[in-house]
Each structure stands twice: as structure tokens, then as C-alpha cells.
Amino acid sequence: MKLAGHYNKASIIVSVSVLITGAIIYFFVINYIARRQFDSDLSEEVSEVLAYINYRHHLPTRTDFDEDEATFVKTGLKKMDTYFFDTVYYNTKQKRIEDRRAVKGLLRYNNQNYLFTISVSKESTEYLIQIITLITLALMTLLLIILFITNRYILNDLWKPFYYTLNKIKLFNISDDSELQFQTNKVDEFREMNSAVAEMSIRAKTDFHNLKSFTENASHEMLTPLAVITAKLDTLIQDERLNAEQLTHINDIYASINKSTRLNQSLLLLVKIDNSLIKDDEVFNLQEAVNEKIQQFQELMQSKNISVTTHLQDRVITASKYLTDILLNNLFSNAVRHNNINGQLHIILSSSQFIIKNTGDITPLDNNSVFDRFLKGKNSQGTGLGLTLVKSICLYYKFNITYSFKNSMHAFIIDLPVATTNN
Amino acid sequence: MIHIKGFFIIYKYRQIKYTHPQYLPYHPSDLLQYQKLYLIKKQLKLLIIEDEQGLRENITSYLNEDGNICEGCGNCTDAIDKLAAYNYDCVLLDIGLPDGEGFAILEYLKNTRKNETVLIITARNSLDDKIKGLYMGADDYLTKPFHLAELKARIAAIYRRQNANSNNNLIFNEIIIDLNGRTVSVNHTPIILTRKEYDMLLYFIANKSKVISKSAIAEHLWGDEMDMHDNFDFIYTHIKNLRKKLIDANCKDYIKSVYGIGYKFADA
Missing domain, CATH: 1.10.287 (Helix Hairpins)
Incomplete structure (x- = not known):
């Protein structure tokens, strides 16, 4: 994931959680304030009721309350603390259940204890909370969109010099003589x-x-x-x-x-x-080079009585003749040195591949380490660098080289790149 | 008078001995070749510019045995002093010298229009150096370490190349090698040699009376890039064939095997 992505993720997570926490706290605080408001309203109502009773000497009727509900019930209870509570009420006029805040307490009138309950509708407050929630949600969405856009465009723009430098580093060639040049930058x-x-x-x-x-x-x-x-x-x-x-x-x-x-x-x-210090590429026919090499190794092969079969095609490549010579030398030396007396050697050159196969030890070589430095066979008198050199040269020219063991023949296969048309 | 007459007789006798066909190792018709032989066999004056004293001494002693005159020096300044004062046939030049690169000496020779043959001997097996050296007028390039036999063969080859004309023969007793046509005849009978046998014969003659190791022969004939120091059997095959062909043509058996190490091509 890109840095901007990581940053986006973190900032979005943080802002969303802060907003949610804020919204929750907000909700509770508003609820609390609203309840206190209701409670104080109800207390006022109660004192109004008491004042009414003291003045008129009878219990207030239903019509004396506007929207509020009040009931007075005779009770034998002698003592009870006044308390506030949430309740629901079926509004017969609007035919729906509504939340209400109520107060319950005792009052004394005509030497008779009455249990009174006064309730007010919370509807208006709920409406307020709904609006506040909606506004909060809208704000949150807006904030997220703005954050996302900022991160995406402004951050990308801010990071541009970084990618420019990165690109320069990627293209950096140690053997190049020119020095790295950077644009002047405002960011420290x-x-x-x-x-x-x-x-x-x-x-x-x-x-x-x-x-x-x-x-x-x-x-x-x-x-x-x-x-x-x-x-x-x-x-x-x-x-x-x-x-x-x-x-x-x-x-x-x-x-x-x-x-x-x-x-x-x-x-x-x-x-x-490895340091790409050899730069004398020329265009030549690989077939000629291979034929020359076969000629060179003639005596060596005869001394072991190795029978050679060749299947060679014209194949023009662009490479250093010197390195190609070393490549072929090492492959041939290898194939002859590790061959049996009266062994076989197959050399195949097609337009896409160069294959050298030889008989020898009956166990295959380890595919992973065959090209490693200083790894050599038990009876090898070589330096242990021959195949490493081969691999290096192939890597240098981006030829793919593989080793395989089939029908008790050790084979080295070099995939030649797509033929370049020769003008 | 008697003394004088006696001297005259001796003088006459010597003249006869040295000009009469029967005392010449060559047919009179080969007189031109005889002159050529004289040219080839003449002493060479060599300058060895090499900072490693041990190597310089060995090269000097190896090359001196043929009657050549070798002088040595170990840095650029001495070398230029010597080149300014004397003429040499051949200069052996090490590129890495304590007081500068050997290329400076090539530059000097070029600027002063001296036509000394230059053979570079260097530890740097870099293609760039090789091309640069040859471009600046060196005649050959030999990478360290090398066999003294190889060095001698190279010097001989450069020298032959320089003094080549239409009739360029190398003569060793009854063996006549036509260097232009790459043909060999023994007692005026042509013999047919393979390329390797021909190269080997030239190599032997350049290093006559010297013991040559098998590894030196292998390196000369197959190049040092071919990795086969664990197997010299096929050299033996080539030597056996060469010797057989020479002996079949009534040539003396010059090739002597030195047990354990190599071969020696010697007159006696």
C-alpha cells in the first residue's frame, strides 16, 4: 500500500472514531440537559398544582393542563419521595405512542393523601436530537470526503519530488560518469x-x-x-x-x-x-563461434573418444566475442572434463536455444547450486568458477540458462533472446 | 716468406672450406636462403623494461643464451634514457611501472619515430589495454604469467614478421621451413604437417636446446583459455606424429623427451 493510502487509512479511522465518540457524548449530554429541563418544568408544574390547590381548594381538572397529563389518585400511603421517571403514553388524539417524562409524588388535600402523576411529552426534544444527529452525520460524510480528496490530490502533489528522486535512484548507474541532478525543492x-x-x-x-x-x-x-x-x-x-x-x-x-x-x-x-565493465558488443554468427570451439576441443574430445553430434543453425547474436568465447570455453570444458571415456556430446543451436548435452556422472547435479561459486564435482580439477562465469555472462546478456538432467544426459540450455533483424 | 706463404695457404684453405659446396650445410642454390638464415640468426639487441627484478634477470639469462644481448631497466625514466642513447631490435615492455604507465614509452617511440619492435608483457588481461597497446604501436601482447619459451617464440615471430620478404625461409640444419607458404621440407623433400605440428616445430626451433614443459607447449598450441592442465596426453600424440614424419624423411631425431616434464629440441 502506498504511503498516501496508509495515511488515508489512519486519518479516516481517527476522524471517524473521534466523530462517533463525539456524537455519542453529544447525544448523552443533550439528553441530560433535556431531562433536567423537563424535570425543572415538572417541578414547576407540581408547585403550580400545589398553589392551585391552596388557592382554589379543589384538585385541578384535566383542562387546566395544556398538553400535559395529570392524574390524582387517593392513596393510603403515608409517606413517599417525589421522583421523576420516563414513561410512554398512548396519545388518543394522534393515535400513537409517545415518550414522556413524568413526576410522581404525594400531596395532602382535605386530610386525604393523593398520589399525583404529571407527565410532559418529550417529542420536541426527540425531534431536536434527530436533527442534531442528521447534521452530525452530514458533517462526518463531508469531512471524510474532504479528507479523502485532500489526501489523494494534495498529498500526491506533495510527494511528487519524492517519486522524482526515487526514479533517479532507480536509473542510477554506478559506472556512469555523470552525477545525479535534482530539482530544487521547497520541502526541507x-x-x-x-x-x-x-x-x-x-x-x-x-x-x-x-x-x-x-x-x-x-x-x-x-x-x-x-x-x-x-x-x-x-x-x-x-x-x-x-x-x-x-x-x-x-x-x-x-x-x-x-x-x-x-x-x-x-x-x-x-x-x-558484474560491474558491466565489458562493453565491446558486436554482431556475429554464433554458429561460427561454436564450430570454431568444436575444432579447438577436437583433440581433447578425441583423447577421451567422445562422439560428437551437432545440429547447428545460423544464429546472429549481439554480444562481446570475448565473453562468448569464455562462455563456450567453459561449457565445452565442462562437458568434456566431466564426460565418460567413449561418452557422448550433443550440441544443438537453433534460433531460440543453444543446448549442450553430455554424458557423465549418472546422478544429476543439484539444480539450485550448480552455478554457485567454488562448487565443484568430487573429481573436478577446475577452479569452481567455470559455471559461475557462464551464469554471469548469461545474466549480463539476459540469456536464461537452465540445467536439466534427462536420459542420463546433463544438459545446459541457454534461451537466446528473440532474433534481432539484421539490416 | 715461408711464414707468409704458410699463412696464405691456411687462409686459402679456410676460404675453400667456407665456400666450397661440400662444406656448406646447404645446396648452393640455397645461397639466398643462407643469407636469410644469417639474418635470422644474427644477434638481437633487446631492452627489457620490467620492474620485477627476478623476472627481468630470468628473461635476460634465458634470452642471452642464444647470443642475444639483453639490457634491462625497471622504470620509465631509465627506459627512455636508454632508448634515446641506443638502438634496439626489440623492446619488452611492462605496462605497470613504478613511475608511470608503459604507454608513455610507446608514445615516446612513436614521437621519436624509432622503429623498435615492442612486445608488451603485462599482468593486466584487459581488452582495453590490449587494444590501446597495439593501437599505439606495440607488435604483440603477452599476459603474465607466461613461459619463457613462449616469450622467445613471440620475439622470434615478431622479428621474422618484420624482416619478411618474398623469400622467407627458416632453416635448421636439414629442415627448411617456408614461412610464407607454411611448408616444410627435409633434405629438400617436402613433408606434410598439420597446423598444430607446424606450429609445434616452429616453437621448438625458436626454443632449440631448451627444455620446454608440457604446459608451455599446451598453452602455446591451444591458448591459455582452454582449461586442460589435468590432461596433456594429446600433446604426446602430436609430438609422436611430428617426430615420425621428420624421421621418415631422414631427418635426425632432434626431439628428445625429458621424463616428467616435457621435451627438448636439440642438435646433439
Whole structure:
């Protein structure tokens, strides 16, 4: 829910509950005041009745009361407190029941105790309460409508600079050289936010540039010692006094150097791809690249006696040739390395997909972690970054890559985007 | 007089020895190629600009063994001083130097119209740097770490490319390689080699009398991007085939296996 929605909800709940509470209190207060008014009217009536009796020496007749009802009943009661109460009365003239306020008490006349009841109609007050309720309801509705409109239009307008900034942040590209520009704003909070975002973007860019130069320097610093080791070994193996066992050790060192070089380069490449630092896209035929790669891996495949079946179509893509080469390299290396002796390799390139299938281990790989960094098979001599690189490159070009295991074949499927027409 | 006459005789004898066809390793018709061979075999004067002293020393000693003259320096200033004072055939240039980028040296060579061959050796495997370097006049680009054998083959290749003319032959005893036509003949009998075998032979000749590790050969022939350091079996197949073809053409068996590490292409 949007902020305006949340605000609307809260403000409506608060105002409605305040209005309802207010209305209830209002109702009771008016009722109370009206009752007091009735009671005082009735008291006056009673004193009038008493005065009447004292003056005329007989009980008042019905006609002496206008709208009010009064009854006098002889009673044997000696003592009783006068009290007020609500009652209903059937109005014979208007033929309807009406609410009334009444007073009941004792009076003495001619040495005889009378129980008197005088009641007045509450109708006029009820009418007043109805009107007040109606006005309150109308006010409440009006208030809600005004609140809603205010929130909807004025708040939206107020928040406009926020969405503008948000949009800028969404479009922010760390490798872009241009700085974030914001509109000047009257609202303190937004001004503060804009300056904080601008500051943050500058900091992020500086950090990014530092990281970039750090990765480059790290590459230099790590590869130079490896170059020294290689050169020293190349010189060392010229020594004729070395025996076969020593030379075998040296060979193992070569293999380790090779591996750490590869690891280093893969890591640097991953960083570069993740930061979109490689921008040399060109249009070329993927089929040619795949054919070239098959040619390159010929010997390797022959040495394992792997039979290759291909089904390739022309497919022009726009990508970096360098990255495509790495992508194919890693997929092919993977398919050949983990293949069985006398295994099979299927390579399929259609206009929508590139599929590489190979025989190998009979258990499928874990679909969730197959592309994870440093995850490798038990017998793998690789760096553990090969498929991670593949995934990164696919992500970079928004190709969707999936792994599946069917008919004891491991398959990597790359969905190529819709073909762009080549002018 | 006798002394003088004796000297003359010795001189005459030497002349005969060095010009008579039977003492020449080549057919007289190959005289042009002989001259070419002389050109190729001539000493190279190299300048190694690399700040890592250990690496510089190893490169120097490896390349010097062929009779080349190597000089080294570790920063831009020294390098420009040396380039201003002397002429070199080839410059090995590290891009990351303590007092600036190696590109400054390329700029200097371009501005002073010196035509030294430049081979960049760098740890930066960045495509931008590679393109920039080649655009600024470098002849080749080698990424660290590299095998000294690879470096030597690259230098030889650049040098051959620079001195190439219509008749560009590389001769090693009875083996004659026509670099333009990419054909090989042994004792004037052409032999047919595959592309890999041909590349391998060139690589061996560039690094003759040196032990070359299998990983260096694999990297040279298949590139370092191909990840296969756990399996060198197929190199053996190629070497076996190359050796068989050479021996079948009555070539001496120059390829020697060095157990546990690799191969050596040597005359003796």
C-alpha cells in the first residue's frame, strides 16, 4: 500500500472514531440537559398544582393542563419521595405512542393523601436530537470526503519530488560518469533527502572506482609473482642435473601456477562482468563461434573418444566475442572434463536455444547450486568458477540458462533472446 | 716468406672450406636462403623494461643464451634514457611501472619515430589495454604469467614478421621451413604437417636446446583459455606424429623427451 493510502487509512479511522465518540457524548449530554429541563418544568408544574390547590381548594381538572397529563389518585400511603421517571403514553388524539417524562409524588388535600402523576411529552426534544444527529452525520460524510480528496490530490502533489528522486535512484548507474541532478525543492525533508542521495551516489562512485582500480592492481600484484615463479621454473628445468622425480614435482608446480592464474583471472572477470565493465558488443554468427570451439576441443574430445553430434543453425547474436568465447570455453570444458571415456556430446543451436548435452556422472547435479561459486564435482580439477562465469555472462546478456538432467544426459540450455533483424 | 706463404695457404684453405659446396650445410642454390638464415640468426639487441627484478634477470639469462644481448631497466625514466642513447631490435615492455604507465614509452617511440619492435608483457588481461597497446604501436601482447619459451617464440615471430620478404625461409640444419607458404621440407623433400605440428616445430626451433614443459607447449598450441592442465596426453600424440614424419624423411631425431616434464629440441 502506498504511503498516501496508509495515511488515508489512519486519518479516516481517527476522524471517524473521534466523530462517533463525539456524537455519542453529544447525544448523552443533550439528553441530560433535556431531562433536567423537563424535570425543572415538572417541578414547576407540581408547585403550580400545589398553589392551585391552596388557592382554589379543589384538585385541578384535566383542562387546566395544556398538553400535559395529570392524574390524582387517593392513596393510603403515608409517606413517599417525589421522583421523576420516563414513561410512554398512548396519545388518543394522534393515535400513537409517545415518550414522556413524568413526576410522581404525594400531596395532602382535605386530610386525604393523593398520589399525583404529571407527565410532559418529550417529542420536541426527540425531534431536536434527530436533527442534531442528521447534521452530525452530514458533517462526518463531508469531512471524510474532504479528507479523502485532500489526501489523494494534495498529498500526491506533495510527494511528487519524492517519486522524482526515487526514479533517479532507480536509473542510477554506478559506472556512469555523470552525477545525479535534482530539482530544487521547497520541502526541507526532500531537500535533505536529495542532498543525502547525491552525496551517497558520489561516495558509491568513488568506492566503485577504487574497487575497479583495486581489482586491477590486485591482478597485477598477484600475477607478477606467478610470472616470476614460472620464469624461475622455466630456467630451473634447463638444469641437466635434475632427476625425473624432481622434474615431476616441478610439473605439479606448473599445474598449480596454471590453476591459480586461471582462478585469479576468472575472479577478475567475474568482477568485471558484474560491474558491466565489458562493453565491446558486436554482431556475429554464433554458429561460427561454436564450430570454431568444436575444432579447438577436437583433440581433447578425441583423447577421451567422445562422439560428437551437432545440429547447428545460423544464429546472429549481439554480444562481446570475448565473453562468448569464455562462455563456450567453459561449457565445452565442462562437458568434456566431466564426460565418460567413449561418452557422448550433443550440441544443438537453433534460433531460440543453444543446448549442450553430455554424458557423465549418472546422478544429476543439484539444480539450485550448480552455478554457485567454488562448487565443484568430487573429481573436478577446475577452479569452481567455470559455471559461475557462464551464469554471469548469461545474466549480463539476459540469456536464461537452465540445467536439466534427462536420459542420463546433463544438459545446459541457454534461451537466446528473440532474433534481432539484421539490416 | 715461408711464414707468409704458410699463412696464405691456411687462409686459402679456410676460404675453400667456407665456400666450397661440400662444406656448406646447404645446396648452393640455397645461397639466398643462407643469407636469410644469417639474418635470422644474427644477434638481437633487446631492452627489457620490467620492474620485477627476478623476472627481468630470468628473461635476460634465458634470452642471452642464444647470443642475444639483453639490457634491462625497471622504470620509465631509465627506459627512455636508454632508448634515446641506443638502438634496439626489440623492446619488452611492462605496462605497470613504478613511475608511470608503459604507454608513455610507446608514445615516446612513436614521437621519436624509432622503429623498435615492442612486445608488451603485462599482468593486466584487459581488452582495453590490449587494444590501446597495439593501437599505439606495440607488435604483440603477452599476459603474465607466461613461459619463457613462449616469450622467445613471440620475439622470434615478431622479428621474422618484420624482416619478411618474398623469400622467407627458416632453416635448421636439414629442415627448411617456408614461412610464407607454411611448408616444410627435409633434405629438400617436402613433408606434410598439420597446423598444430607446424606450429609445434616452429616453437621448438625458436626454443632449440631448451627444455620446454608440457604446459608451455599446451598453452602455446591451444591458448591459455582452454582449461586442460589435468590432461596433456594429446600433446604426446602430436609430438609422436611430428617426430615420425621428420624421421621418415631422414631427418635426425632432434626431439628428445625429458621424463616428467616435457621435451627438448636439440642438435646433439
